[in-house]
Amino acid sequence: MNSRARTPWQDSEVAIVGPGRVGQAMGRLLKEAGIRVRFVAARRLAAARRGVRFIGGGEPLALLNPRLLEARTILLTTTDSALPEVAKALAGTGVSPDAWRGKVVLHTCGSLSSAVLQPLKRRGAAIGALHPFQTVPNPTAGVRNLRACYWNIEGDPAAQRLSRRWVKALGGVAFHIRRTQKTLYHLAAFLVCPTLITLMEKSARLLRRAGVPEGVARPMLQRFVTETASNFATLGAKRAMTGPVVRGDWATLERHLNALRKVSPDVVPLYRELLRAMLRLVREQKAEGKRLKGER
Numbered sequence: 137m138n139s140r141a142r143t144p145w146q147d148s149e150v151a152i153v154g155p156g157r158v159g160q161a162m163g164r165l166l167k168e169a170g171i172r173v174r175f176v177a178a179r180r181l182a183a184a185r186r187g188v189r190f191i192g193g194g195e196p197l198a199l200l201n202p203r204l205l206e207a208r209t210i211l212l213t214t215t216d217s218a219l220p221e222v223a224k225a226l227a228g229t230g231v232s233p234d235a236w237r238g239k240v241v242l243h244t245c246g247s248l249s250s251a252v253l254q255p256l257k258r259r260g261a262a263i264g265a266l267h268p269f270q271t272v273p274n275p276t277a278g279v280r281n282l283r284a285c286y287w288n289i290e291g292d293p294a295a296q297r298l299s300r301r302w303v304k305a306l307g308g309v310a311f312h313i314r315r316t317q318k319t320l321y322h323l324a325a326f327l328v329c330p331t332l333i334t335l336m337e338k339s340a341r342l343l344r345r346a347g348v349p350e351g352v353a354r355p356m357l358q359r360f361v362t363e364t365a366s367n368f369a370t371l372g373a374k375r376a377m378t379g380p381v382v383r384g385d386w387a388t389l390e391r392h393l394n395a396l397r398k399v400s401p402d403v404v405p406l407y408r409e410l411l412r413a414m415l416r417l418v419r420e421q422k423a424e425g426k427r428l429k430g431e432r
């Protein structure tokens with residue numbers, strides 16, 4: 137980056153705590169955006185070193201090394217379940233009572249709010265959460281797909297300000313929701329990501345059973361699902377929905393169920409539930425269409 141183009145915040149610095157998939161990807165991206173990655177801390181020094189190598193900067197530290205307090209911003213990217221204990225343990229570091237004053241501590245968990253960082257707030261830190269609505273299966277994928285993505289941010293004003301600047305630097309879109317709504321928000325993400333992988337895997341198995349070559353099934357599913365997602369985004373659910381439920385083709389649905397009972401009986405309950413949900417949606421949409429027609 138051209139040094140004359142640097143703005144003061146870009147000269148700020150961050151310590152990454154818990155360099156897994158998201159931690160390593162964010163470390164690399166923040167570094168590329170001009171933010172100094174000062175430390176990478178993990179419970180095993182070897183993991184901290186691996187993080188430093190991937191990020192391309194930072195000093196590896198043990199998890200609770202008090203030197204972490206030399207960084208102005210701490211980004212916690214540990215697993216969700218580790219956040220309460222890590223926040224509590226970190227709050228125990230630093231000798232002076234206001235050792236954490238002036239620091240910003242953020243985490244990247246979607247289902248827990250920034251309140252999980254309260255022990256650090258009690259010691260003077262501004263706390264916040266910044267969650268990418270994105271799937272990061274490995275650090276390299278994160279470097280690619282955390283650019284220009286959507287980020288939910290919440291927390292203390294200083295934490296939100298910093299989060300917005302980071303999101304802007306990554307070319308993303310930031311939005312705010314209330315702390316109390318994070319479980320719902322995360323549930324919405326859950327409903328369309330790991331579940332979609334599960335459905336795609338089940339679909340791929342059926343394709344294999346039907347004799348579709350392995351090399352065709354995966355790219356074919358990719359094309360199909362990408363198109364479906366794009367239609368949902370551009371047309372909305374009502375106009376994007378196709379298939380036998382929309383056409384009222386009950387004979388085909390019956391044939392599906394008969395075939396499923398033979399080849400994959402474990403999937404029958406899932407098929408039935410999805411069918412019920414689809415029918416409710418189609419009925420709701422038809423009722424809405426009639427109501428709107430009546431109003432005209």
Ligand SMILES: NC(=O)c1ccc[n+]([C@@H]2O[C@H](COP(=O)([O-])OP(=O)(O)OC[C@H]3O[C@@H](n4cnc5c(N)ncnc54)[C@H](OP(=O)(O)O)[C@@H]3O)[C@@H](O)[C@H]2O)c1
Pocket residue numbers: 154155156157158159178179180183199213214215216218221222244245246247267268269270271272273
């Ligand atoms: N992956 C995604 O798609 C995604 C997307 C959005 C948000 N997020 C959020 O980002 C955060 C990190 O997720 P991730 O997928 O990057 O997880 P991850 O790859 O499993 O990495 C988690 C990191 O936490 C460390 N850790 C686990 N337990 C710990 C403990 N008790 N004390 C200290 N460190 C501990 C692990 O260290 P070790 O190496 O020592 O085990 C590892 O470095 C989570 O809050 C997650 O919800 C993830």
